[in-house]
Amino acid sequence: MGFIDVIKAKAKADKKVIVLPETEDKRTYEAAEAVLKEGTANLILVGSKEEIEKNGAGFDLTGAVIVDPATDERTAGYIAKLVELRQKKGMTEEQAKEILLTNYLYYGVMMVKMGDADGMVSGACHSTADTLRPCLQILKTKPGTKLVSAFFVMVVPDCEMGEHGTFIFGDSGLEQNPDPEKLAAIAISSAESFRTLVGAEPKVAMLSHSTKGSAKHADVDKVVEATKIAKEAAPELMLDGELQLDAAIVPEIGESKAPGSKVAGHANVLIFPDLDAGNIGYKLVQRLAKAEAYGPLTQGIAKPVNDLSRGCSAADIEGVIAITAVQAQAAE
Numbered sequence: 001m002g003f004i005d006v007i008k009a010k011a012k013a014d015k016k017v018i019v020l021p022e023t024e025d026k027r028t029y030e031a032a033e034a035v036l037k038e039g040t041a042n043l044i045l046v047g048s049k050e051e052i053e054k055n056g057a058g059f060d061l062t063g064a065v066i067v068d069p070a071t072d073e074r075t076a077g078y079i080a081k082l083v084e085l086r087q088k089k090g091m092t093e094e095q096a097k098e099i100l101l102t103n104y105l106y107y108g109v110m111m112v113k114m115g116d117a118d119g120m121v122s123g124a125c126h127s128t129a130d131t132l133r134p135c136l137q138i139l140k141t142k143p144g145t146k147l148v149s150a151f152f153v154m155v156v157p158d159c160e161m162g163e164h165g166t167f168i169f170g171d172s173g174l175e176q177n178p179d180p181e182k183l184a185a186i187a188i189s190s191a192e193s194f195r196t197l198v199g200a201e202p203k204v205a206m207l208s209h210s211t212k213g214s215a216k217h218a219d220v221d222k223v224v225e226a227t228k229i230a231k232e233a234a235p236e237l238m239l240d241g242e243l244q245l246d247a248a249i250v251p252e253i254g255e256s257k258a259p260g261s262k263v264a265g266h267a268n269v270l271i272f273p274d275l276d277a278g279n280i281g282y283k284l285v286q287r288l289a290k291a292e293a294y295g296p297l298t299q300g301i302a303k304p305v306n307d308l309s310r311g312c313s314a315a316d317i318e319g320v321i322a323i324t325a326v327q328a329q330a331a332e
């Protein structure tokens with residue numbers, strides 16, 4: 001079985017409730033129909049009942065629960081809770097009401113916060129900033145974590161590198177220019193995500209345009225420092241840097257450029273030095289190597305809420321729903 005089939009089987013074994021707030025997008029219904037048919041999750045669709053009936057016409061949504069914020073009896077409680085959570089940021093009751101009645105992403109996040117759903121998937125027709133901001137503001141980081149970051153699971157066809165073609169790319173979605181401490185935190189979280197989702201031992205490469213001092217620049221120094229911090233914080237983790245991409249994943253190049261490294265040539269978790277590299281890198285592999293790309297998935301957050309690219313397909317949404325359900329199982 002491939003990566004996503006294993007994830008779907010896990011999701012089915014202990015079904016979770018996932019919220020889909022993008023009820024204006026046809027791909028949401030296409031994905032919802034497939035998820036309900038396969039039984040990977042129970043679904044809540046958030047939006048105006050009339051709009052959902054109109055936009056979802058022609059799809060079999062049997063079993064999906066429709067939640068209309070304008071009429072749902074929980075809305076008043078969500079408004080009060082949002083005010084309580086964001087009062088220090090100046091949020092008034094009128095503002096909270098306006099947000100929750102008009103922005104279904106905020107409503108979906110409040111359903112997760114209040115325990116009325118186990119996770120949320122959004123981002124097919126909203127930018128990453130608009131998708132993740134409500135999660136960061138309302139759900140916050142999970143205990144023991146200071147940083148939320150984002151990663152992709154990449155499944156490259158006909159590839160023996162990584163974990164038989166499966167990799168995690170981090171951060172490819174959220175932290176724009178992480179300093180060494182943040183880069184180290186992204187690496188450690190990405191290793192944990194790899195264990196949870198791929199079920200294999202992570203081998204983490206801290207990527208750079210330099211391998212073991214072959215180039216000199218402040219950008220290289222940042223990755224060297226991040227590698228040092230990560231090794232100190234997680235000495236048991238197989239992690240090395242700074243490594244160029246070829247040295248990280250091609251065994252013979254790893255051996256020649258970084259002899260003696262346990263990670264070089266065998267990395268399955270790739271940590272990019274900044275979001276430019278991470279976001280461009282995942283899209284290159286997705287589009288040119290025709291890899292499956294699931295994400296941006298979040299890590300370090302209190303409850304699972306995951307993003308999508310606006311370029312995603314319904315099958316990508318279906319995959320991310322199953323992954324979100326498995327993250328919810330793991331968080332229990």
Ligand SMILES: CC(C)(COP(=O)(O)OP(=O)(O)OC[C@H]1O[C@@H](n2cnc3c(N)ncnc32)[C@H](O)[C@@H]1OP(=O)(O)O)[C@@H](O)C(=O)NCCC(=O)NCCS
Nearest residue numbers: 128129132133136137146147148149172173174175279296
């Ligand atoms: C996600 C993002 C929107 C957050 O930044 P922002 O909108 O400027 O929001 P703020 O900095 O005001 O942060 C909002 C809240 O989230 C928190 N936060 C922001 N980044 C965080 C992180 N990485 N981890 C934990 N909390 C974070 C802040 O502390 C703040 O909390 P508060 O409001 O309770 O004080 C921003 O990092 C971003 O735009 N990232 C790039 C996304 C993108 O375009 N990706 C490319 C496509 S995938």
Ligand SMILES: CC(=O)OP(=O)(O)O
Nearest residue numbers: 128296308309310311
């Ligand atoms: C992940 C990502 O790049 O998202 P989008 O394509 O929506 O900007």
